[in-house]
Amino acid sequence: xxxxxxxxxxxxxxxxxxxxxxxxxxxxxxxxxxxxxxxxxxxxxxxxxxxxxxxxxxxxxxxxxxxxxxxxxxxxxxxxxxxxxxxxxxxxxxxxxxxxxxxxxxxxxxxxxxxxxxxxxxxxxxxxxxxxxxxxxxxxxxxxxxxxxxxxxxxxxxxxxxxxxxxxxxxxxxxxxxxxxxxxxxxxxxxxxxxxxxxxxxxxxxxxxxxxxxxxxxxxxxxxxxxxxxxxxxxxxxxxxxxxxxxxxxxxxxxxxxxxxxxxxxxxxxxxxxxxxxxxxxxxxxxxxxxxxxxxxxxxxxxxxxxxxxxxxxxxxxxxxxxxxxxxxxxxxxxxxxxxxxxxxxxxxxxxxxxxxxxxxxxxxxxxxxxxxxxxxxxxxxxxxxxxxxxxxxxxxxxxxxxxxxxxxxxxxxxxxxxxxxxxxxxxxxxxxxxxxxxxxxxxxxxxxxxxxxxxxxxxxxxxxxxxxxxxxxxxxxxxxxxxxxxxxxxxxxxxxxxxxxxxxxxxxxxxxxxxxxxxxxxxxxxxxxxxxxxxxxxxxxxxxxxxxxxxxxxxxxxxxxxxxxxxxxxxxxxxxxxxxxxxxxxxxxxxxxxxxxxxxxxxxxxxxxxxxxxxxxxxxxxxxxxxxxxxxxxxxxxxxxxxxx
Amino acid sequence: xxxxxxxxxxxxxxxxxxxxxxxxxxxxxxxxxxxxxxxxxxxxxxxxxxxxxxxxxxxxxxxxxxxxxxxxxxxxxxxxxxxxxxxxxxxxxxxxxxxxxxxxxxxxxxxxxxxxxxxxxxxxxxxxxxxxxxxxxxxxxxxxxxxxxxxxxxxxxxxxxxxxxxxxxxxxxxxxxxxxxxxxxxxxxxxxxxxxxxxxxxxxxxxxxxxxxxxxxxxxxxxxxxxxxxxxxxxxxxxxxxxxxxxxxxxxxxxxxxxxxxxxxxxxxxxxxx
Numbered sequence: 007x008x009x010x011x012x013x014x015x016x017x018x019x020x021x022x023x024x025x026x027x028x029x030x031x032x033x034x035x036x037x038x039x040x041x042x043x044x045x046x047x048x049x050x051x052x053x054x055x056x057x058x059x060x061x062x063x064x065x066x067x068x069x070x071x072x073x074x075x076x077x078x079x080x081x082x083x084x085x086x087x088x089x090x091x092x093x094x095x096x097x098x099x100x101x102x103x104x105x106x107x108x109x110x111x112x113x114x115x116x117x118x119x120x121x122x123x124x125x126x127x128x129x130x131x132x133x134x135x136x137x138x139x140x141x142x143x144x145x146x147x148x149x150x151x152x153x154x155x156x157x158x159x160x161x162x163x164x165x166x167x168x169x170x171x172x173x174x175x176x177x178x179x180x181x182x183x184x185x186x187x188x189x190x191x192x193x194x195x196x197x198x199x200x201x202x203x204x205x206x207x208x209x210x211x212x213x214x215x216x217x218x219x220x221x222x223x224x225x226x227x228x229x230x231x232x233x234x235x236x237x238x239x240x241x242x243x244x245x246x247x248x249x250x251x252x253x254x255x256x257x258x259x260x261x262x263x264x265x266x267x268x269x270x271x272x273x274x275x276x277x278x279x280x281x282x283x284x285x286x287x288x289x290x291x292x293x294x295x296x297x298x299x300x301x302x303x304x305x306x307x308x309x310x311x312x313x314x315x316x317x318x319x320x321x322x323x324x325x326x327x328x329x330x331x332x333x334x335x336x337x338x339x340x341x342x343x344x345x346x347x348x349x350x351x352x353x354x355x356x357x358x359x360x361x362x363x364x365x366x367x368x369x370x371x372x373x374x375x376x377x378x379x380x381x382x383x384x385x386x387x388x389x390x391x392x393x394x395x396x397x398x399x400x401x402x403x404x405x406x407x408x409x410x411x412x413x414x415x416x417x418x419x420x421x422x423x424x425x426x427x428x429x430x431x432x433x434x435x436x437x438x439x440x441x442x443x444x445x446x447x448x449x450x451x452x453x454x455x456x457x458x459x460x461x462x463x464x465x466x467x468x469x470x471x472x473x474x475x476x477x478x479x480x481x482x483x484x485x486x487x488x489x490x491x492x493x494x495x496x497x498x499x500x501x502x503x504x505x506x507x508x509x510x511x512x513x514x515x516x517x518x519x520x521x522x523x524x525x526x527x528x529x530x531x532x533x534x535x536x537x538x539x540x541x542x543x544x545x546x547x548x549x550x551x552x553x554x555x556x557x558x559x560x561x562x563x564x565x566x567x568x569x570x571x572x573x574x575x576x577x578x579x580x581x582x583x584x585x586x587x588x589x590x591x592x593x594x595x596x597x598x599x600x601x602x603x604x605x606x607x608x609x610x611x612x613x614x615x616x617x618x619x620x621x622x623x624x625x626x627x628x629x630x631x632x633x634x635x636x637x638x639x640x641x642x643x644x645x646x647x648x649x650x651x652x
Numbered sequence: 653x654x655x656x657x658x659x660x661x662x663x664x665x666x667x668x669x670x671x672x673x674x675x676x677x678x679x680x681x682x683x684x685x686x687x688x689x690x691x692x693x694x695x696x697x698x699x700x701x702x703x704x705x706x707x708x709x710x711x712x713x714x715x716x717x718x719x720x721x722x723x724x725x726x727x728x729x730x731x732x733x734x735x736x737x738x739x740x741x742x743x744x745x746x747x748x749x750x751x752x753x754x755x756x757x758x759x760x761x762x763x764x765x766x767x768x769x770x771x772x773x774x775x776x777x778x779x780x781x782x783x784x785x786x787x788x789x790x791x792x793x794x795x796x797x798x799x800x801x802x803x804x805x806x807x808x809x810x811x812x813x814x815x816x817x818x819x820x821x822x823x824x825x826x827x828x829x830x831x832x833x834x835x836x837x838x839x840x841x842x843x844x845x846x847x848x849x850x851x852x853x854x855x856x857x858x859x860x861x862x863x864x865x866x867x868x869x870x871x872x873x874x875x876x877x878x879x880x881x882x883x884x885x886x887x888x889x890x891x892x893x894x895x896x897x898x899x900x901x902x903x904x905x906x907x908x909x910x911x912x913x914x915x916x917x918x919x920x921x922x923x924x925x926x
Binding site: 184185186277295297334335336338354355356418419420421422423426427429430433434539601603614615616617618619620621622623625626627628629630631632633634635636637638639641642643645646648649650651652 | 672673676677679680681683684687688690691692693694695696697698699700701702703704706707708710711712714715727730731734735738739742770771774777778780781800801802803804805806807809810824827828831882885886889890892893896897899900903904906907910911914
């Protein structure tokens with residue numbers, strides 16, 4: 007009887023002290039999707055005054071290699087923001103993502119310190135020291151090497167226990183704190199690198215130092231994280247919140263569980279409003295400041311559109327939940343980023359309806375759940391495999407749901423589509439040859455985004471147009487489903503593509519696409535088809551001699567379709583193999599050649615100038631008058647308005 | 653009253669329009685030439701004749717930007733010339749309206765007699781406009797990052813911006829009012845620039861609500877004209893040669909109407925002063 011009363015009291019208090027059940031979810035994903043090689047249990051206490059967490063961590067790691075492991079390598083990325091001497095900051099102190107950090111106060115820097123690290127069953131502290139595996143900057147403390155007392159045999163499991171303190175910086179590169187107690191914890195805990203075979207087949211740790219332009223690479227596993235904080239904070243994080251407990255000392259614990267993910271991110275802010283929805287069985291949680299309430303349908307709509315499109319075209323979203331953080335303006339530096347089952351947006355009060363960059367961003371970050379989260383490619387060594395693919399899918403989803411030609415901007419007849427914006431970002435690069443797409447992130451010079459994001463998306467758009475939409479998505483889905491919950495690389499992508507092409511199109515198509523991708527991905531070749539004016543010779547009254555030269559002004563070699571249209575409206579489609587730099591086409595026909603157009607369907611989407619792809623003997627001059635007239639009209643108006651005081 | 657006087661002096665509006673068109677037509681012609689020499693024989697001309705295409709214009713600017721930048725440089729000097737000539741022309745226009753003479757009798761006389769004094773007044777107010785702009789916008793934009801990073805209620809940043817825009821335009825309206833009254837007093841009283849400035853300031857402050865009311869009415873008329881322009885352009889589009897030519901003529905009519913509104917504003921101020 008006493009037990010029943012006690013149990014009833016416990017139940018009563020646990021119900022009374024809990025959030026509504028709606029805020030909780032079941033983290034189970036059914037069967038294990040990944041090998042779950044690296045699992046974390048973390049118990050954290052958030053000190054909002056000092057902007058730090060005290061953490062107790064248990065790591066369980068399985069040696070899936072075929073050799074004994076006697077040391078570990080851990081990411082300690084918060085130390086990139088410890089002072090101006092880290093490799094991330096030194097050399098660009100005056101401009102780190104737009105911030106001048108040269109006179110930053112001591113308390114605004116961050117750090118991560120391991121106070122204790124022990125192997126389970128071994129009482130001694132493990133020997134640890136920082137290593138620098140990309141540069142010789144001895145002051146960089148972003149990778150920690152830990153020597154094991156007891157080596158881990160192949161197939162065996164390592165149990166590690168640590169106590170650490172993570173101090174947030176005032177926000178740099180997303181991580182940090184901002185005014186009004188905004189906290190954002192990303193790359194914030196001692197995290198194991200990825201133990202894998204290098205291209206030579208040798209097992210070792212892939213755990214690079216943290217440099218600018220570099221993102222992340224982690225191993226799949228389960229996370230069990232308990233965050234204890236002041237109850238005034240709204241806390242959101244990766245995975246599912248499974249329990250909320252209020253303690254007698256006035257603090258509240260949020261228990262999160264995330265299965266088959268490569269990382270865990272979380273936020274705590276007192277002024278978030280929590281919006282909940284669900285779609286196709288997936289819970290959607292949006293954390294947004296109350297003055298963004300008008301934007302909520304747009305944000306949640308973008309998530310739903312992404313879920314639907316990716317479900318139909320790529321594969322099923324395997325997690326039970328997605329959390330979206332829409333930061334307040336004061337936390338904007340933490341926006342625009344992706345973490346497993348947790349994404350961040352970037353909006354502000356009164357964001358205009360005619361500009362859809364808000365939706366585009368959410369869709370981009372959601373697509374990262376697939377390309378980075380599930381296909382956990384190495385973002386440091388092959389950033390194009392996630393950012394490029396994601397930008398392409400962002401363009402596709404935007405144009406499917408928000409308009410083919412006006413997906414990004416639609417204002418008073420002026421429209422911009424996402425794919426056009428991606429292509430134009432590439433073609434307007436000042437130096438298109440600064441780096442090839444498949445370069446390692448830290449070696450890419452010039453406009454990183456223009457190359458990794460925009461050019462890759464444009465190349466993939468070309469691939470889709472050449473293969474046909476249905477075949478392309480059939481292939482992409484095959485690639486995704488083959489390599490999900492693993493770490494595919496370029497060879498895996500190309501292998502799947504070649505297999506698909508050979509199976510469905512034959513080896514000729516496979517060779518053609520290989521040649522095209524080799525030039526587009528591994529080289530910096532430029533494609534610019536152009537046509538000369540049409541020349542005529544009417545000396546023979548029965549027939550007309552028409553001639554036109556098609557040129558490749560760049561150094562790209564690609565076969566291309568050409569449409570010739572004659573004055574009797576007949577059309578002729580020919581293909582040029584693109585070799586030799588130029589080719590003259592001549593016709594002796596009854597009707598004069600009226601126009602010629604290279605690549606009429608714009609399949610080679612990375613052609614840097616479409617305007618010179620065609621020539622017509624009967625241009626529409628009215629279009630020129632229209633824009634010249636507009637230029638005159640607006641010059642008249644602006645001059646007249648600006649001279650109002652004269 | 654101003655509108656009646658503007659209609660009565662329609663020739664003045666036509667004169668101003670021709671003056672402006674003559675000066676700026678070269679820009680329109682050069683834009684035509686640049687587009688024609690860049691993509692004039694491309695099939696893309698058919699696409700832009702039917703509607704806007706971001707990629708075509710992006711590629712045009714990306715590839716042929718060097719042909720466009722001299723035009724922008726030219727616009728700067730053309731604007732300086734435009735300001736100088738505006739002082740000359742406005743002296744003639746205000747003289748004709750104030751003295752109620754014919755254009756033939758008064759325009760040239762007014763322009764030549766008052767050009768330098770109008771130019772000085774214009775430059776003084778232009779300088780005043782720059783100071784006013786700096787006073788309003790420098791604090792806002794230098795503190796914008798601070799506002800964004802520290803203000804919990806970010807809507808205050810937007811509302812502050814809207815408030816500042818309203819205050820800025822009210823200030824501009826007052827400067828316009830003061831400037832125009834200075835020139836009217838100068839012509840009417842024949843006193844010096846400084847005295848005209850002082851008298852105009854007093855008169856403008858005394859009748860500020862009347863002047864602002866008049867300017868508001870004309871601002872609404874101009875807003876309506878622009879709105880009509882946008883609606884027609886957006887709704888009907890400029891997609892066929894006939895529609896394009898018709899609309900270009902309509903746009904020039906809009907410019908003429910705007911000039912007529914300006915003449916009406918001058919007339920109204922003169923009427924208030926009487």
